[in-house]
Amino acid sequence: MALDEIPRMKIVHGDAGYVLEDVPHLTDFIPDLPTYPNPLQDNPAYSVVKQYFVNQDDTVAQKIVVQKNSLRGTHFRRAGPRQKVYFESDEVQACIVTCGGLCPGLNTVIREIVCGLAYMYGVTNIIGIEDGYKGFYARNTISLSPRSVNDIHKRGGTILNTSRGGHVTSKIVDSIQDRGINQVYILGGDGTQRGASVIFEEIQRRGLKVAVAGIPKTIDNDIAVIDKSFGFDTAVEEAQRAINAAHVEAESFENGIGLVKLMGRYSGFIAMHATLASRDVDCCLIPESPFYLEGPGGLFEFIEKRLKEIGHMVLVVAEGAGQELIAESLRSINHQDASGNKLLLDVGLWLSQKIKDHFTNKGKIPINLKYIDPTYMIRAIPSNASDNVYCTLLAHSAIHGAMAGYTGFTVGPVNGRHAYIPFHRVTEKQNKVVITDRMWARLLSSTNQPSFLSLKDMEQMKKEDEPANQVLNQNSIAGDYHVESTEGNGLPDGSTSC
Ligand SMILES: Nc1ncnc2c1ncn2[C@@H]1O[C@H](COP(=O)(O)OP(=O)(O)O)[C@@H](O)[C@H]1O
Ligand SMILES: O=P(O)(O)OC[C@H]1O[C@](O)(COP(=O)(O)O)[C@@H](O)[C@@H]1O
Numbered sequence: 001m002a003l004d005e006i007p008r009m010k011i012v013h014g015d016a017g018y019v020l021e022d023v024p025h026l027t028d029f030i031p032d033l034p035t036y037p038n039p040l041q042d043n044p045a046y047s048v049v050k051q052y053f054v055n056q057d058d059t060v061a062q063k064i065v066v067q068k069n070s071l072r073g074t075h076f077r078r079a080g081p082r083q084k085v086y087f088e089s090d091e092v093q094a095c096i097v098t099c100g101g102l103c104p105g106l107n108t109v110i111r112e113i114v115c116g117l118a119y120m121y122g123v124t125n126i127i128g129i130e131d132g133y134k135g136f137y138a139r140n141t142i143s144l145s146p147r148s149v150n151d152i153h154k155r156g157g158t159i160l161n162t163s164r165g166g167h168v169t170s171k172i173v174d175s176i177q178d179r180g181i182n183q184v185y186i187l188g189g190d191g192t193q194r195g196a197s198v199i200f201e202e203i204q205r206r207g208l209k210v211a212v213a214g215i216p217k218t219i220d221n222d223i224a225v226i227d228k229s230f231g232f233d234t235a236v237e238e239a240q241r242a243i244n245a246a247h248v249e250a251e252s253f254e255n256g257i258g259l260v261k262l263m264g265r266y267s268g269f270i271a272m273h274a275t276l277a278s279r280d281v282d283c284c285l286i287p288e289s290p291f292y293l294e295g296p297g298g299l300f301e302f303i304e305k306r307l308k309e310i311g312h313m314v315l316v317v318a319e320g321a322g323q324e325l326i327a328e329s330l331r332s333i334n335h336q337d338a339s340g341n342k343l344l345l346d347v348g349l350w351l352s353q354k355i356k357d358h359f360t361n362k363g364k365i366p367i368n369l370k371y372i373d374p375t376y377m378i379r380a381i382p383s384n385a386s387d388n389v390y391c392t393l394l395a396h397s398a399i400h401g402a403m404a405g406y407t408g409f410t411v412g413p414v415n416g417r418h419a420y421i422p423f424h425r426v427t428e429k430q431n432k433v434v435i436t437d438r439m440w441a442r443l444l445s446s447t448n449q450p451s452f453l454s455l456k457d458m459e460q461m462k463k464e465d466e467p468a469n470q471v472l473n474q475n476s477i478a479g480d481y482h483v484e485s486t487e488g489n490g491l492p493d494g495s496t497s498c
């Protein structure tokens, strides 16, 4: 098929409004590729498995809460081993790269890609690209084997190093071509998946037999479609230590205030879940829920009330919260990092100062404020047990997909089942806390903090979230993407994180 005839999106319609948003396959642009029996069939470790392979037609539903007359909606191809593979074991030359910020679990995913390729598919040619995308053309590679990665899951960070910026598509694909790489495993967040998508497009344009698999990484849990990202549970757990410390400090002083800043550039999931888990937090501020300081219903009024009631309080603030407020008071200019992400103003320091000014300096109530910023300490630790298992599944799903010839996909759980998701679906919109969902209401009722919303705001939000609008969004599959309503646990439908 000529390149300009390859559809940009592979959408299959079925009965009763069933829609499969499929991922590309090498045979879409390289005809007559030979296939081989999957070596897993002869793998002693898998001989006890009743069904080696997922059914070719299995798909995973994006929406699992449905009504009698609702459409069946969008589905994704189920991840897992296929009967036929498109690579012979000794033909595979795989590479792994990690990009963007750190996240607990990166080393576990690297380890499990290397061990999974070796132990399930007999692949031994695996290299690591150092320093993120720019490493493809600016650095040497390192050879990876099950032995060399054996213990790395016990360490934080990434043994391959990472970076922001430096994505030059043509140079990256030249390097892939020159090195004879035919499977590319790319670990990273939304920016990285965007980069992976253009790498895939260039590979397709050049007609190369190279599978590109993305593994979504983000401590902020801001990647759309998937249930949750690896490292998120670890981050929430580690945040408890900072919140505990803030609580101990606050409790031990008259009018003690403990303020903890947690990560979350645009999405307040870590702050919300850490707050709900801790039960010591009196107020949680996230980017999705604007707040104000002065006047009735404002933060200062609430702090004063809490101090009068119980003599101390704990605040958790996500780093992306209140950015407009800070920008207003500092008249700041927009700065960006090397990847084009907005550089945030430090809400923790700003808020500490504002609270001190309001209470102590203006002589209202003498307070004792302790500010804790554990952000990089949280990001740099190794993943916990449940994230380790999750990382293994992600790595295996990615390997099965690449071996089966799928390409241009991100892997991840959708309602508890691993699926292959086209790149554009995870990059076109960010996953955010929906403050009109029950999870945010749970948080408000557990902290008893003000919602900082006027009646008018609430009515407007409900209107935007009305079922009629949701149906519209779900139906416009090829264009608009509607992030699943997060009723229940604050993560998309079916997620089991809490
Ligand atoms: N639109 C894009 N096209 C190509 N590459 C991108 C794009 N956005 C980001 N990248 C690259 O992806 C890498 C990681 O992006 P970044 O935003 O820093 O982290 P994350 O992937 O965690 O969101 C960087 O090397 C950056 O240059
Ligand atoms: O200091 P850095 O490395 O730019 O990282 C800070 C950012 O990285 C994050 O932890 C995660 O962002 P990415 O997943 O997009 O890399 C954000 O919460 C935070 O704002």
Ligand SMILES: [Mg+2]
Pocket (backbone or CB within 6 Å): 100, 189, 190, 191
């Ligand atoms: Mg990002």
